[in-house]
Amino acid sequence: MSGNLTIKDIAKYCGVGVSTVSRAINDDPGINAATKERILKVVKEFHYIPNNSARNLKMTESNTIALVVRGIDNIFFQSMFDQFQQETQEKGFDFLLHSVGENENVVKATVELVKEKRLKGVVILGGRMERPEEKLDRLGVPYVLCTVAHSMYTPEPQCNSVAIDDEEESRKAVEYLIRKGHRRIAIVTGREDDTAVGGQRLMGYQKALEAAGIAMDEDLIGYMKRSITEFTPENGYAVTRDLLARTDFTALYCISDLTAIGAYKAIAEAGKRIPEDTSVLGFDGINLGQFLVPSLTSVKQPKEALIHSCVELLADAIDGASQTRQLTYPAELLERDSVMDRN
Amino acid sequence: MSGNLTIKDIAKYCGVGVSTVSRAINDDPGINAATKERILKVVKEFHYIPNNSARNLKMTESNTIALVVRGIDNIFFQSMFDQFQQETQEKGFDFLLHSVGENENVVKATVELVKEKRLKGVVILGGRMERPEEKLDRLGVPYVLCTVAHSMYTPEPQCNSVAIDDEEESRKAVEYLIRKGHRRIAIVTGREDDTAVGGQRLMGYQKALEAAGIAMDEDLIGYMKRSITEFTPENGYAVTRDLLARTDFTALYCISDLTAIGAYKAIAEAGKRIPEDTSVLGFDGINLGQFLVPSLTSVKQPKEALIHSCVELLADAIDGASQTRQLTYPAELLERDSVMDRN
């Protein structure tokens, strides 16, 4: 007995019907304990492993929830996987992490996955979507968007979502910098045409300046470079270098902690010290921030709450809740050592 | 036409046979262009998406190679995904990234995947294995191990593998520190019972000291804590704190860059400066290292070469090469700013 075993082979070898083998491997209650044990022993001995494709095909439904992520290399998202797994499993679901490539279409990939695995529901993490509900309703199963930035120019989505208010939190972040006595505040934001997270956080920046009566200076806006992957230290480094060469400022606001890491280097290379010469404020509150020197002050997304609510909303929807909800959580300022009080 | 469409529905709607639809969606050459176009239009209109389970079940073979990773949160592994995808696709394969959970069994998960997706081959990234070939031969398809540490106490594996010589590179790293005038060199290594990468790199450390006639001091060995996830900044921070409290040294060798990040913080908190008071040497050569202040001197794994060879070996094996090869690549010392010359 070699090569690719099937349930039939096992059945034949044990002298039983295939359905009996199926019962044995699936912990079906209606099976004689002795028979089951005998079969399981053979299964083990020959390392028989059922074919999931056949299983998925046959089963009318699974008990699985998937977390679909675009940008699996994003350290902030990564730090959320574990809790997602934890919480979904606590609710009694199986958990599946699915990464969508940068060049793939999220909706299509997700629909495909739902069909293939007969998913019970999905949570979609990050990314950016225009009118997501239009397309996502094709999923045929409940879903919730987690920290997905809706385009600023589309109406509120009619689907489950949980996130922070990017614009408002960004505004408060800059307001904090102003309160600390900074007037010339540069920003490292997303790409110039970013209407998602980057755009919203930039808008918050502008609002804060305006409210404080500080005139906008285009020179202080550092858009991420198209030629480099977004939200990476590399891009943060390059943009900050340009900023430093172009103008001067006492504080730098990076809309993503990862880019702040690159900014640190650019600032150091310019011979300036953080925070004495240049204060740096990040966003996201990634764990790594506390290990930077000086440790990075940052706006922390309430990951734990976001995830918890995501799973709860999804579970509710699977249980038949028809009302969709859009939850917004407040962020929290992690005051560490990278911002100086100039008052 | 709603709910879950099948190929049959499309066929009926178009007034053709299912095989014709199948041909249309699979770019089969033997189909009338007009018919094809008509079908594809309907497919698009109704958003029909074929069920992959059915597909995989039916197909006798795919053209897919999977990269199986245990520890998807490892930043060093993460930085390899992209090139793997690139290179496999260049060789004409489809690429699939599969993450194996910490509590799952790599071999079992991989066998399952191979069956489900009818994989052509697999590369297994990282992790640790005892006599991998015994179990992995059950895969039934070619595989290659990438940077997998073989247990020190088992004979050379009879399977394809590509990696660096962890012990030797580690020895050279410490030799470098000695050459720079350091005598009291502490190490942040893996867990105490680590016989894989951690154990091998530790052994290299010991050999280097021995060769230089420096007596071993148990106090200088910082084993990673069991209570914290391995190879994280957190663990590096905790271990370095202990080390600092326990003894003194002029250089700290971290067997993983990630732990070095934590070490930076512990050293700073102890009021010491890098590299003036304490030099730090990392291992892996992650990208982030250059953004630390001071930038991290590190032993760089030749990722590019490793990956390239992995894919090549696998492709050869798929093409029928029966000879297995174990390739070892030299690492390269990235001299940056965290090590001081005390001579």
Place this chain on the structure above:
DNA sequence: CTGAAAGCGCTAACAG
């Protein structure tokens, strides 16, 4: 408690 048989949705001969 167990076995026979009917598909899950799809692809791949095989005839037309």
Place this chain on the structure above:
DNA sequence: CTGTTAGCGCTTTCAG
């Protein structure tokens, strides 16, 4: 070029 048909390996009635 196209339709019919036979399974892929499994779960699940339905009888026994």
